[in-house]
Amino acid sequence: MKNILILGGTRFFGKRLVQLLLDEGHKVTIATRGNTEDGFGDQVGRIQLDRENKESLAKAVENGQEWDTVYDNICYSPQAAQDACDVFKGKVKRYILTSTLSVYEPASRAHEEKDVNPYIYPVTLGGKNDFSYGEGKRLAEAVLFQNADFPVAAARIPIVLGEDDYTGRLEFHIDHVKKEQPIGIPNLDAKMCFISSGEAAAFLSWLKNQRVEGPINARSEGDVKLSELIRWIEKETGKKALITKQPRKEDESPFGVPDSWVMDTSKAQRLGFQFQPLRSWLPALISQLSAVER
Incomplete structure (x- = not known):
């Protein structure tokens, strides 16, 4: 049994991760602002904190608390990463940062981890409002890999989809097609990768047992052109999508x-993680969400 802290973990794939860890028999503590009900009752411990405040973060190691694994799902800036380096120094055996595909720029080829090397990336400190999302994550990785005294892995994951996705990104497309509203897509030939919320949680759980350090890409096997994604939605809704390159902001x-x-996931696959085929779950999810009236 491991003593595990999750910074975040009250919704979407973070909540699924908590359940997986509980099912494995680990002692789990959730650290959040306390604004979202998690539904785990007395199965988990809880710490209320502000991730952007170093003194608040220090609550996670009050009274000499030490952790086998810390999952950080809510680190968005280099300053937050540096705070973690300071607070958890000598207090954690393994640190897993939830990072993102957004550390890479769109390109014609699949990105490998070496394309953004956090061990040599120049560090600039600042809060999450000082940088774009992708740059904030690049800098957070760089701070952790260059400054932490504990082993760190960064799971670079793409857009996560699922019926529990609170962002409604896939539903945006389904609803726009249903209502015959225009959708702004600059390049229908662009290929995208995704991961399901369940698979994202499974990957993070698996990663705690690996010796690997550094960034590691994770996505469902295969990719899909946006034109094909739109065709799947058209099939389920029975409507024709109105695609435009000059949309309104909304x-x-x-x-x-x-x-x-x-992204290229050869590194994770060499370590033994088997990703689900994208086509084994995404068309079914589109069908499921298309049947819901919103």
Whole structure:
């Protein structure tokens, strides 16, 4: 049994991760602002904190508390990463940062981990409002890998989808097609990669047992052109999508990238993780969400 802390963990794939860890018999503590009901009752411990405040974060190691694994799902800035380096120094055996595909720019080829090397990436400190999302994550990785005295792995995951996705990014496309509203997509030939919320949680749980350090890409096997994704939605809704390259702001697709945006997962596969085929779950999810009236 491991003593595990999750920074975040009250919704979406973070909540699924908590359940997986509980099912494995681990002692789990959730650290959040305390604004979202998690539904785990007395199965988990809880710490209320502000991730952006170093003194608040220190509550996680009050009274000499030590952790086998810390999952950080809510680190968005280099300053937050540096706070973790300071607070958890000598207090954690393994630290797993939930990072993102957004550390890479869209490109015509699949990105390997070496394309953004956090061990040599120049560090600039600042809060999450000082940087774009992708740059904030690049810098957070760089701070942790360059400054932490504990082993760190960064799971670079793409857009996560599922029926429990509170962001509604896939539903945006389904609803726009249903209502015959325009969708702004600059490049229908661009390929995208995704991961399901269940698989994201399973990957993070698996990663705690690996010796690997550094960044590691994770996505479902395969990719999909945006044109094909739209065809799947058209099939389920019975409506024709209205695609435009000059949309209003509110009609811009959350998947509207200028070029393909995919990752190479050879590293994770060499370590033994088997990813689900994208086509084994995404068309079914589109069918499920299309049947829901919103």
